[in-house]
Amino acid sequence: MNQIGDHFELEITFTQAEVNAFAKVSGDLNPIHWDEAFAANTPFKKPIIHGAFITSIFSRVMGMEFPGKGSIYLSQQTQFKRPMYVGQAYRFYFELLSIDVAKHSATYATQVFELERNKITVDGQASLMNTALF
Amino acid sequence: MNQIGDHFELEITFTQAEVNAFAKVSGDLNPIHWDEAFAANTPFKKPIIHGAFITSIFSRVMGMEFPGKGSIYLSQQTQFKRPMYVGQAYRFYFELLSIDVAKHSATYATQVFELERNKITVDGQASLMNTALF
Numbered sequence: 355m356n357q358i359g360d361h362f363e364l365e366i367t368f369t370q371a372e373v374n375a376f377a378k379v380s381g382d383l384n385p386i387h388w389d390e391a392f393a394a395n396t397p398f399k400k401p402i403i404h405g406a407f408i409t410s411i412f413s414r415v416m417g418m419e420f421p422g423k424g425s426i427y428l429s430q431q432t433q434f435k436r437p438m439y440v441g442q443a444y445r446f447y448f449e450l451l452s453i454d455v456a457k458h459s460a461t462y463a464t465q466v467f468e469l470e471r472n473k474i475t476v477d478g479q480a481s482l483m484n485t486a487l488f
Numbered sequence: 489m490n491q492i493g494d495h496f497e498l499e500i501t502f503t504q505a506e507v508n509a510f511a512k513v514s515g516d517l518n519p520i521h522w523d524e525a526f527a528a529n530t531p532f533k534k535p536i537i538h539g540a541f542i543t544s545i546f547s548r549v550m551g552m553e554f555p556g557k558g559s560i561y562l563s564q565q566t567q568f569k570r571p572m573y574v575g576q577a578y579r580f581y582f583e584l585l586s587i588d589v590a591k592h593s594a595t596y597a598t599q600v601f602e603l604e605r606n607k608i609t610v611d612g613q614a615s616l617m618n619t620a621l622f
Contacts (some may be wrong), residue, residue, distance in 0.1 A: 372513075379506075379513045380541075382548035384557070405561040406540070406547035407514075413540035414516035423518070427539040431565045 356460065356487055361449040362420035365469060366411065368403055370440045376407040402437040408476050411446060412464045416482055420448050421460070425484045428459060432478035436468070443469035451479070459483045490594065490621055495583040496554035499603060500545065502537055504574045510541040536571040542610050545580060546598045550616055554582050555594070559618045562593060566612035570602070577603035585613070593617045 370388070377383050382404055385392040393401045409432050417425050438444065449463040459481055466476040504522070511517050516538055519526040527535045543566050551559050572578065583597040593615055600610040 375513045376544075379509045380544035380548050382544065382551055384548075384551035384559075386551075386558075386560070404544075404547060405564070406544040409543055409564070410510075410514035410516065410538075410540040413538060414514050414518075417516050417518035417520075424520075425518075426520070427568050429565070429567045430539070430543070431563070433563045434561045 356421060356450055356453065358450055358452065361447065362415070363445055363447045364415070365443055365445050367443045368407075368438075368440050370401065373401070373403055373407065373440055376404055376410070380404065380406060382406065398437050400439055402439060405432065405434045405476070408432075408434075408438065408466060409478075412448075412478070412480060415446065415448060416462065416464075416480060421450075421482075421484055421487050424486045425482045428481040428483055430464070430478065430480045432464070432476060434476055436473060436475040438466070438468075438475050444475065445469050453488050455488060457483065458485045458488045460488050490555060490584055490587065492584055492586065495581065496549070497579055497581045498549070499577055499579050501577045502541075502572075502574050504535070507535070507537055507541065507574055510538055510544070514538065514540060516540065532571045534573055536573060539566065539568045539610070542566075542568075542572065542600060543612075546582075546612070546614060549580065549582060550596065550598075550614060555584075555616075555618055555621050558620045559616045562615040562617055564598070564612065564614045566598070566610060568610055570607060570609040572600070572602075572609050578609065579603050587622050589622060591617065592619045592622045594622050
């Protein structure tokens with residue numbers, strides 16, 4: 355039974371190889387994501403992870419783990435608040451915020467925190483439909 | 489010079505191989521995206537493209553083509569209004585909605601339409617920073 359306040363979290367540390375694979379599959383070859391020399395001359399100093407890769411993790415978790423199978427994305431709002439780097443540990447946090455029984459849908463907080471300093475890097479909210487769960 | 493109303497569009501037809509590659513890289517192995525037998529027993533009838541794959545295309549276009557190099561994602565809001573399928577032609581449409589000179593940022597409409605029937609499948613809005621352009 356899904357209850358308001360249910361939550362789920364996982365820790366992820368991304369590798370440059372994973373970011374490069376995402377760049378290739380998405381076609382997003384912006385050098386800010388993989389070129390150390392290019393990134394060194396930006397305010398970020400180092401390559402930053404694609405924001406779209408982070409939202410892909412949201413999709414993966416909600417489709418497969420929490421709430422899981424049968425979930426269909428209705429919407430996602432995401433604010434990219436701080437850059438995210440490879441080799442840095444992050445905590446992904448999901449919380450069930452509301453349920454709409456008539457629409458078989460629910461809204462979730464979708465957030466990422468830099469693990470060590472507990473600083474939020476990505477904030478957001480998703481809504482999804484799951485006829486078996488809601 | 490970037491002006492309100494500037495727009496950019498491109499047509500994309502996705503293959504199942506591309507969707508499978510996205511599934512692998514994102515870890516989102518939800519069978520609704522690749523398993524024909526599973527999908528046949530859902531309201532969608534056929535495998536549907538990951539919403540997160542579509543938003544990855546938004547990121548790719550804005551980072552590389554329109555407005556292009558140097559763009560940093562600040563936020564993305566996306567509504568998935570209709571399922572999207574492999575082998576179907578889609579038109580991606582981007583339009584510059586507003587510029588905030590003080591923040592070197594701008595907002596864009598990010599939309600996808602089924603090409604043949606001109607039905608909107610994904611609606612959304614992005615904001616991004618680009619110190620060279622805004």
